[in-house]
Each structure stands twice: as C-alpha cells, then as structure tokens.
Amino acid sequence: MLNSILESPLFRIVNPQSIAFFGASNRFTSMGTNQLSSLKSLGFEGKIYPIHPKEKQVLELKAYLSVLDLPEVPDLAVMVLPTRVVPQVMAECGQRGIKNAIVVSGGFKEVGGEGPALERKLLAAAEKFGIRFLGPNCLGVANPHHKFNVTFLPFEGRPGFIGMASQSGSFITQMFDYLRRFKLGFSTGISVGNEADVDLVDALEYLAVCPHTSVIALYIETIRRGPAFIELARSIVRHKPIVAYYAGGSEAGKRASFSHTGALAGADALYDGVFRQSGVIRAHSIPELFDFCWVLGACTRPQGNRVIIQTHSGGPGAAAADACSRVGLDLPPLSEKTLAKLAPLVPHTGSLNNPVDLTFSKNPMDFFAAIPDVLLSEAGADGLLVYFLTPTQIVRRNMESMGISEDEMPELIDKLFGDQAASVADLLGKHQKPLIGFTFQSPDNPFIQKLLDHGIAVLPSPERAARAMAALVGYSRLVNRLSTPASP
Amino acid sequence: MLNSILESPLFRIVNPQSIAFFGASNRFTSMGTNQLSSLKSLGFEGKIYPIHPKEKQVLELKAYLSVLDLPEVPDLAVMVLPTRVVPQVMAECGQRGIKNAIVVSGGFKEVGGEGPALERKLLAAAEKFGIRFLGPNCLGVANPHHKFNVTFLPFEGRPGFIGMASQSGSFITQMFDYLRRFKLGFSTGISVGNEADVDLVDALEYLAVCPHTSVIALYIETIRRGPAFIELARSIVRHKPIVAYYAGGSEAGKRASFSHTGALAGADALYDGVFRQSGVIRAHSIPELFDFCWVLGACTRPQGNRVIIQTHSGGPGAAAADACSRVGLDLPPLSEKTLAKLAPLVPHTGSLNNPVDLTFSKNPMDFFAAIPDVLLSEAGADGLLVYFLTPTQIVRRNMESMGISEDEMPELIDKLFGDQAASVADLLGKHQKPLIGFTFQSPDNPFIQKLLDHGIAVLPSPERAARAMAALVGYSRLVNRLSTPASP
Numbered sequence: 013m014l015n016s017i018l019e020s021p022l023f024r025i026v027n028p029q030s031i032a033f034f035g036a037s038n039r040f041t042s043m044g045t046n047q048l049s050s051l052k053s054l055g056f057e058g059k060i061y062p063i064h065p066k067e068k069q070v071l072e073l074k075a076y077l078s079v080l081d082l083p084e085v086p087d088l089a090v091m092v093l094p095t096r097v098v099p100q101v102m103a104e105c106g107q108r109g110i111k112n113a114i115v116v117s118g119g120f121k122e123v124g125g126e127g128p129a130l131e132r133k134l135l136a137a138a139e140k141f142g143i144r145f146l147g148p149n150c151l152g153v154a155n156p157h158h159k160f161n162v163t164f165l166p167f168e169g170r171p172g173f174i175g176m177a178s179q180s181g182s183f184i185t186q187m188f189d190y191l192r193r194f195k196l197g198f199s200t201g202i203s204v205g206n207e208a209d210v211d212l213v214d215a216l217e218y219l220a221v222c223p224h225t226s227v228i229a230l231y232i233e234t235i236r237r238g239p240a241f242i243e244l245a246r247s248i249v250r251h252k253p254i255v256a257y258y259a260g261g262s263e264a265g266k267r268a269s270f271s272h273t274g275a276l277a278g279a280d281a282l283y284d285g286v287f288r289q290s291g292v293i294r295a296h297s298i299p300e301l302f303d304f305c306w307v308l309g310a311c312t313r314p315q316g317n318r319v320i321i322q323t324h325s326g327g328p329g330a331a332a333a334d335a336c337s338r339v340g341l342d343l344p345p346l347s348e349k350t351l352a353k354l355a356p357l358v359p360h361t362g363s364l365n366n367p368v369d370l371t372f373s374k375n376p377m378d379f380f381a382a383i384p385d386v387l388l389s390e391a392g393a394d395g396l397l398v399y400f401l402t403p404t405q406i407v408r409r410n411m412e413s414m415g416i417s418e419d420e421m422p423e424l425i426d427k428l429f430g431d432q433a434a435s436v437a438d439l440l441g442k443h444q445k446p447l448i449g450f451t452f453q454s455p456d457n458p459f460i461q462k463l464l465d466h467g468i469a470v471l472p473s474p475e476r477a478a479r480a481m482a483a484l485v486g487y488s489r490l491v492n493r494l495s496t497p498a499s500p
Numbered sequence: 501m502l503n504s505i506l507e508s509p510l511f512r513i514v515n516p517q518s519i520a521f522f523g524a525s526n527r528f529t530s531m532g533t534n535q536l537s538s539l540k541s542l543g544f545e546g547k548i549y550p551i552h553p554k555e556k557q558v559l560e561l562k563a564y565l566s567v568l569d570l571p572e573v574p575d576l577a578v579m580v581l582p583t584r585v586v587p588q589v590m591a592e593c594g595q596r597g598i599k600n601a602i603v604v605s606g607g608f609k610e611v612g613g614e615g616p617a618l619e620r621k622l623l624a625a626a627e628k629f630g631i632r633f634l635g636p637n638c639l640g641v642a643n644p645h646h647k648f649n650v651t652f653l654p655f656e657g658r659p660g661f662i663g664m665a666s667q668s669g670s671f672i673t674q675m676f677d678y679l680r681r682f683k684l685g686f687s688t689g690i691s692v693g694n695e696a697d698v699d700l701v702d703a704l705e706y707l708a709v710c711p712h713t714s715v716i717a718l719y720i721e722t723i724r725r726g727p728a729f730i731e732l733a734r735s736i737v738r739h740k741p742i743v744a745y746y747a748g749g750s751e752a753g754k755r756a757s758f759s760h761t762g763a764l765a766g767a768d769a770l771y772d773g774v775f776r777q778s779g780v781i782r783a784h785s786i787p788e789l790f791d792f793c794w795v796l797g798a799c800t801r802p803q804g805n806r807v808i809i810q811t812h813s814g815g816p817g818a819a820a821a822d823a824c825s826r827v828g829l830d831l832p833p834l835s836e837k838t839l840a841k842l843a844p845l846v847p848h849t850g851s852l853n854n855p856v857d858l859t860f861s862k863n864p865m866d867f868f869a870a871i872p873d874v875l876l877s878e879a880g881a882d883g884l885l886v887y888f889l890t891p892t893q894i895v896r897r898n899m900e901s902m903g904i905s906e907d908e909m910p911e912l913i914d915k916l917f918g919d920q921a922a923s924v925a926d927l928l929g930k931h932q933k934p935l936i937g938f939t940f941q942s943p944d945n946p947f948i949q950k951l952l953d954h955g956i957a958v959l960p961s962p963e964r965a966a967r968a969m970a971a972l973v974g975y976s977r978l979v980n981r982l983s984t985p986a987s988p
Contacts, residue, residue, distance in 0.1 A: 038901070039901065040897045040898045040900070040901035040902075041898065045901075046894060046897060049897060118849045118859070119848070119849055123848065123849060164894075165891055165893065165894070166893050168893075178815070179815075180813070180814050180815025180816075180818065181813075181815075182813035182814065182815040182816055183815045183816075186813065186816070186889060186940055187940065189891075189940075189941065189942075190940045190941075193942055231815060233818060257819075259815070259818040259819050259821075259822045260822050260825070296963070297819070297823070297961055297962075297963040298819060298940065298961060298962075299940075299960075299961050299963075325668070325669075325670035325674065326668050326669075326670065327666070327667075327668025327669070327670040327671045327719060327747070328668075328670055328671075328674070330668065330721060330747040331745075331747050331785070331786055333747075334747045334748050335785070337748070360607070360611065361606045361607055361610075361611060371606070401674060403653055403677075405653065405654050405656075406534060406652075406653070409528045409534060409537060410528045410529065412528070413526070413527065413528035413533075414528075452674055452675065452677075452678045452786065452787075453677065453678075454677075454681055454942075454944070456942070456944065472787075473785055473786060473787050474785075474786075475784070475785040475787075
C-alpha cells in the first residue's frame with residue numbers, strides 16, 4: 013500500500029494539469045480526434061497542446077508542429093499514432109522532459125510479427141528518459157472527478173465511486189452509458205492495455221488510495237505479477253472491497269483454434285484460488301461485476317446472512333426467496349414482536365411469513381415507511397430485500413378519477429414518487445442495515461429514477477439482488493475475519 | 501393434445517365475445533375498477549355488462565343490478581368481489597346460463613381458516629351449473645390478439661408470440677412492460693390462481709393449440725397433476741417449445757418459518773426430473789425464462805453447438821467466449837475458405853480467431869453485411885453471436901464534422917441505423933442459422949430499437965446470449981431425438 017497517492021506512477025497519468033496530444037486532427041474518422049473531443053467535451057480545465065505536422069488548429073485548439081516547440085513541459089503525453097512512429101515520439105517527449113504518457117496506439121505485442129520488437133523499442137525509449145506510461149494498445153483513462161476523459165467515448169454520466177482497472181478498454185468506455193442508466197459512475201477508469209510499463213497491479217495500488225474510489229472493479233484476462241497482486245490485494249481488502257471478473261474464455265477462444273485440452277478449467281480454478289487467497293470477490297459476468305460494486309459501495313455492511321424479503325406480489329417474493337436460498341442467505345421467521353407491529357399494517361390476504369407479502373397496502377405509503385421500518389428493526393435479521401413496483405398507469409388512473417387534470421399530474425406524480433423514495437432513504441440512515449431493492453421495471457422508470465437519485469441500490473431482478481446481498485455478506489465476513497486477531 | 505382449440509375449457513374464458521363484470525365501480529381505489537379499465541383501454545370489441553348494486557353507469561357503461569337482468573347470456577363472468585359473496589354470485593351466473601368465469605377474488609384456500617370451505621362451496625356452485633372457471637385468487641387473462649385484457653394493469657405492448665401460464669399473476673401483468681421494452685409480448689397470458697377448477701395443465705393444453713403462441717412460458721410453484729403434466733408436455737414439445745421457471749424458494753420461504761429440513765433440495769431435484777422427463781427447458785430466473793422464449797420463438801433452430809462470435813471489442817468478445825465455454829457451446833476455428841473471404845475485410849489489428857474481433861471496420865457497413873454473411877456461410881459453424889454497439893455520440897460527431905446540421909441529423913441517423921438493422925435481418929432470411937445479438941446498451945437505444953423492430957433477438961449481456969443460444973441448441977437436439985424413430 014502506498015503512503016500517498018502522489019507516490020503512484022499513475023498519479024500524473026490520471027490527474028494531469030497539461031497534456032501534449034498526438035494523433036488528433038480535424039477528421040472524425042480518426043480515433044485520436046474522437047479522443048481529444050472526449051477530453052474537450054468533459055470540460056478539462058488544464059492546458060491541451062495538440063501536436064500536428066500540418067494543422068495550425070486542431071478542434072479549435074492551437075496546434076504545434078513538434079513537442080519540442082511547446083511553451084511548457086506538459087504533465088502527460090497522449091499518443092494515438094501509427095505504430096511505427098510511437099517509439100520515436102516517446103523519445104522526443106523524453107527530450108522535452110515529459111515524464112508520463114498514455115500510448116493508445118495498437119499493433120505491438122498483441123499482433124505478433126514485428127510487434128514485440130517495436131514494444132521493446134518503445135519501452136527502451138521510455139526507460140531512457142524515466143517516462144512511466146500506460147499501454148500501448150489501451151483506450152486511456154477516465155477520471156471524471158478531474159474532468160479528465162481521454163477515451164474514445166464521451167463521458168456523460170456522473171462521477172461515481174467505482175474505480176476500475178481493465179485489460180479491455182471497452183469495459184471502461186462502453187460502461188459509461190451502462191453505469192449512467194443506474195446513476196452510477198466511475199471514480200476513475202483505467203484501461204491498462206499491453207501493460208508494457210504500468211500494469212494492473214500499479215492500477216490497483218493507485219485505486220486503493222484514490223479518495224473518490226470506495227470499491228475497486230477489475231476486468232482480468234491475465235495477471236502478470238501474481239504474487240505482487242495477491243499481497244497487494246490482501247492489504248487493500250481490509251478497508252476497500254475488490255471485485256474481479258476473469259474472462260477465462262478469452263483463453264478458450266484462442267485455444268479453440270488449436271485443440272481442446274481442457275486447459276481452461278485449470279486456468280479458471282487457478283484464478284479462483286488467487287481471488288480466494290487475496291480476498292477478491294469474484295463476479296461471473298460484467299453486469300454482476302457492477303452489481304457487486306454497486307451494493308459494496310452504496311450499502312451498509314450486514315452483520316450476518318439473515319434476510320427479510322418485503323413484497324406486494326407473491327411471484328417476485330417467491331423468486332427472491334428461491335434466489336436467496338441458492339446463494340446461502342437465510343430467511344428467518346419474524347419475531348413475535350415484529351409480527352405484532354406488522355399486524356395492523358397488513359391486510360388479511362397478505363402473508364407475514366418471510367417473504368412478507370402485503371398483496372396490497374392498506375395505506376400505500378406504509379410500503380415505503382412503516383413496514384420497512386418495522387422489518388429493519390427486527391433483531392433477528394441483518395438486511396432487507398424490497399420489491400419495488402409502482403405502476404405509473406395505476407397512479408394516473410387514480411389521479412384521473414380524483415378529478416386531477418392531465419396538466420397537474422406530472423408534478424404530482426413526481427412529488428409522490430419523490431416522497432416515497434425519500435422515505436425509504438430516511439430508513440437507511442436510521443437503521444445500520446443494508447436495504448437492496450429489486451424490480452423488473454426499467455431503471456428509466458420515473459419511480460425507480462427517484463430511488464436511484466437517493467442512492468438506493470435497485471437491481472434488475474430478484475436473483476441479481478440476492479447475489480449482490482450475498483456478496484455484501486461475504487465481504488462483511490471477510491473484513492470481520494481479517495480484523496479479528498488470531499487466537500494465541 | 502386437443503384436436504381443436506374449441507375443445508379447451510379455456511377457449512371462451514380467453515376469447516369471450518361478451519362479459520358480465522362484477523366488482524367494478526367508478527372508484528379507482530377498487531381493484532375491479534382497474535381491471536375493467538384495462539379491458540376498456542385495450543379496445544375490447546365485444547359487449548361488457550357491469551353488474552353493480554347501486555350505480556346506473558360504471559366507467560361510462562350501462563350497469564345492471566343483477567346478472568339475471570342482462571339482455572343476453574354473456575360468454576364469461578368476471579368476479580372481483582368480496583370473498584363471501586362469490587359462491588352465491590357463481591350460482592346466479594349459473595342460473596342465467598353463463599358457462600365460463602374468472603374469479604379474481606382472493607381469501608380462499610390460500611389464507612387457511614374458512615378459506616378452503618369457501619373454495620369448496622364455490623366449486624360446488626360452479627359444478628352444479630357446469631361452469632368452468634379460472635381462479636379464485638388469480639389476476640385474470642390477457643389475450644391482446646383478441647383485444648382482451650382483464651388484468652389489473654393496462655396492456656400497452658404489442659401482441660406477441662409468448663403464451664404464458666403462471667401461478668403468479670404478477671408474472672403476467674408486471675411483464676407487460678418488461679416484454680414491451682424488448683418489443684416482445686404475450687400471445688396470451690393466463691394467471692391460474694388457486695386452480696380450483698381449470699389448472700396449469702389445462703392452460704398448457706390451450707397454449708399448445710393456440711395459433712398465436714409459438715413458445716410456451718410457465719411460472720410454477722407446484723404441479724398438482726404431475727403425470728398429466730408430463731404426458732401432455734412430452735406431446736407438445738415435439739412441435740412447440742416449453743420453458744419453465746420453478747420457484748423452489750417459495751417452499752423455502754414457507755418452511756424457513758419452521759425448520760431447515762433440506763426439503764427444498766429434494767423438491768428442486770424432483771422438479772428438475774419432471775422437466776427433463778417431459779422435455780421442458782428449465783430457466784433459472786424470470787429474465788432467463790423470457791430470454792429463452794425470445795430466441796426459441798424468434799430464431800432458426802441450429803443443427804449443432806458450434807458457434808462463431810463476431811465483435812469489434814476484445815473484452816465483450818472474450819466474455820462471450822468464456823460464457824459459451826461454460827454452457828457447452830463450441831467455438832470452432834474458421835476454415836481456410838472463410839479466412840480467405842474475411843482477410844480483405846478485417847484490419848491488421850483485428851483477430852481472425854474465434855471470436856472474430858474486428859477492432860474497427862474498414863467499412864463500418866461490413867460489420868452488418870459482408871462479415872456476418874461470411875461467418876454465417878462457414879460450414880463448420882451452426883450459429884452466430886454478434887456484439888452490437890453503435891454509439892450514437894460517435895455517429896453524431898462524424899456527421900458534425902461532415903458539416904451536417906443538427907436539424908438533419910435525426911433523420912439521417914434513423915436511416916443509417918435502419919439500414920444497418922435491415923442488412924442484418926436480410927441475412928437471417930438468407931442463411932438458415934440462428935443469429936443472436938448481445939449488447940450492454942439499453943433496449944431503448946435507437947440502434948438496438950431498430951434491430952428489435954426487425955425481430956432480431958439482442959440480449960442484454962454476453963452471458964445471457966450464450967445461455968439462450970445453448971437453450972436453442974438443447975431444444976433443437978430434443979426435437980431431433982424425438983423425431984428420430986427408435987432403432988428396431
């Protein structure tokens with residue numbers, strides 16, 4: 013673990029104040045132009061110096077013929093250039109005194125042929141001048157807290173709490189929109205590419221001390237420094253959770269071309285062991301990676317695995333109970349005290365077993381206030397799963413029949429949904445227990461939007477909510493185990 | 501199997517020409533009013549006779565004091581009434597000559613106490629007059645092809661090809677919106693409730709011969725007539741696939757209140773055996789239930805399990821390859837012939853292994869035309885998984901730089917996306933192989949919308965696409981096995 017984020021070789025790469033940008037022009041068919049456009053559109057507040065052999069201006073910025081002409085030494089060089097010129101440009105950056113770079117260009121080790129030799133040449137040029145760099149063959153970095161996004165796609169979400177290091181640039185850029193839909197976002201996303209210099213372990217080390225990052229996501233195809241990874245991860249997970257998705261199938265895809273040796277299974281088990289040893293939580297898909305990060309970053313840690321399910325629809329409650337059983341969550345019966353408190357709130361058609369199925373609410377607001385309040389107070393339970401469904405059409409029908417006009421409705425519905433969500437959010441502050449919602453509605457649904465605005469995790473199915481709760485329970489147990497001194 | 505759909509006890513319940521409606525008023529706080537409103541808003545073309553003790557008009561329809569006063573004998577009675585009056589009303593319907601009913605009212609067997617006795621009384625009243633009925637404690641039926649929806653929620657999607665029978669009404673009504681987002685819909689959705697008379701097996705029998713249903717979805721908490729279910733399902737799956745989700749956890753939820761006897765595992769294994777014996781495909785979540793129904797209804801059946809993955813992003817390709825390996829799909833290498841045809845289409849940074857990773861396309865349209873055409877022609881493969889990502893922002897940036905004005909863009913983008921999707925759809929007709937898309941974008945994304953408009957299945961993650969392809973392969977094998985005569 014670093015004592016200070018300033019010690020990380022990534023610090024200036026992720027937080028530059030000034031940038032020399034190679035490979036952008038005014039043509040949007042070039043990748044570099046798109047990357048510079050992303051940087052500009054997020055409102056980067058530092059200086060940007062495009063370097064271009066012909067253009068006087070690039071995307072309305074004054075362009076320079078050579079890095080040697082720049083009026084200052086920039087913190088960072090970004091290169092989106094043809095493969096063959098990259099080592100030479102790296103050397104020129106070194107001559108100008110630049111100490112950090114991102115090499116987006118591909119065509120190095122990953123393509124074979126002359127690629128590996130070119131990559132060695134690139135590394136030698138950097139080492140000669142003491143330059144630390146990300147890539148080659150990466151998609152760059154997004155640090156929205158610093159208004160810095162040098163990737164191919166514009167960052168349109170909100171800065172968030174998920175710090176990600178990825179061996180696929182796609183899982184940085186293509187997740188901007190995915191996370192935005194859930195009102196989540198990256199604190200920092202780092203595409204490590206070929207890891208010729210700075211690698212996944214360096215990125216992990218950076219994210220461990222990044223103050224905006226409360227949970228770390230990793231996309232892994234291979235770990236090049238196994239022992240260092242394990243040692244570092246073990247020290248991090250005591251205070252910050254790490255979730256990893258390992259694409260074992262990447263190997264399968266490559267090997268499928270040659271033979272069916274069963275090597276995949278071995279590799280998969282090996283990585284499973286690495287994650288277990290280092291306290292890293294393993295996710296089995298990209299959506300699950302972000303589900304786990306979401307609840308680990310947003311929810312209170314539970315003291316155990318006893319969960320109550322609150323629903324007003326039998327099927328979703330049953331599906332949630334089934335999913336809980338399958339991931340090792342217990343569904344305890346409610347205590348006499350809780351049953352007595354619930355009785356006046358639940359109609360006779362409802363069920364006070366766990367799942368607590370209201371069928372319908374005597375007073376609809378109870379579903380968001382009195383009932384979850386009682387359930388979160390249950391001493392025999394550690395967390396609550398709540399099924400959220402508020403069909404806008406039914407609310408509209410009710411309002412129509414009350415004589416409310418079409419014009420008045422949007423504001424009233426907005427207020428109603430806002431009040432319901434605020435009521436749930438208040439309970440999170442009151443009870444130190446996790447509450448995870450689940451729904452089949454789109455995250456764009458106006459009611460779900462309000463819950464997300466309040467930072468409530470609402471997952472898109474009972475199974476995903478149950479698995480996320482289990483991940484939270486697992487992390488909680490890990491932290492308790494690590495913080496308990498071994499018995500003498 | 502029925503010889504004619506007219507023989508089904510559900511035929512008039514699902515396709516009524518005239519309806520006596522009990523329990524609707526002009527107050528939208530009552531469930532019955534909402535259900536009648538749903539029926540009206542879908543534009544039901546038959547006659548509706550509200551029965552109400554006081555109102556002259558209900559939702560602008562002439563109301564009748566008693567079913568005995570009706571000017572004709574309606575095909576169907578729908579009851580959303582207080583529990584205690586239901587048996588008596590059923591008898592009155594019988595006196596008037598009505599032969600079919602849907603009993604929405606709850607408070608019968610499912611609540612214990614006097615409930616079971618009331619349910620027996622209800623059944624006796626129906627039997628006395630030869631009435632067949634759905635429920636009690638159900639949410640009714642939606643048959644959008646007949647503009648008939650008597651459930652709590654309005655049907656706003658499109659009529660589709662998924663016929664569903666469900667022991668939870670929620671998984672009919674609350675899926676209207678879920679399916680609509682993917683441009684899917686129910687052919688018919690039947691909530692069977694307590695199954696006092698018509699049951700899940702009857703519903704299965706109906707859906708087997710329903711001409712709008714190309715795949716059957718079941719939500720099961722318990723099967724009351726096991727041998728009949730198995731025999732019927734076996735005869736159906738030869739020509740129409742059945743997918744089931746079993747909520748074993750419902751039992752877990754109930755039993756959690758008493759003890760942890762491990763009975764769940766037994767029950768789960770039992771149902772697994774029932775599904776296997778009867779050729780029913782088991783889904784492990786509600787989203788998976790509909791994923792499987794989607795591809796089974798929309799895609800050509802593959803001749804084997806050899807799949808090619810087409811991507812332009814390494815990570816999503818690797819994740820898809822990993823997911824394929826885990827569900828028993830093979831990723832064969834491409835033949836020399838295919839490699840020769842692809843070579844001019846793929847840049848040097850790309851990979852011609854399987855996954856086929858274009859990194860970027862020399863000509864973007866190739867991704868939707870020439871390349872999948874070549875891959876679907878590969879004799880050594882049975883199906884294609886395609887990663888779909890078309891970031892609207894990049895398309896906009898390109899257009900902007902070409903001097904296209906903001907005003908012109910929406911139409912041009914719409915045309916571009918439409919052409920790309922149409923090109924993919926053309927290939928489906930040309931090659932008799934399944935193509936399943938996957939994406940992390942929202943189904944609301946304008947490009948994904950175009951693909952969905954063309955009936956292309958685009959699933960929300962590589963894992964879900966791989967599992968759906970595996971279900972398709974499994975069903976194809978089942979049909980081949982069943983249609984091969986046993987050797988002498």
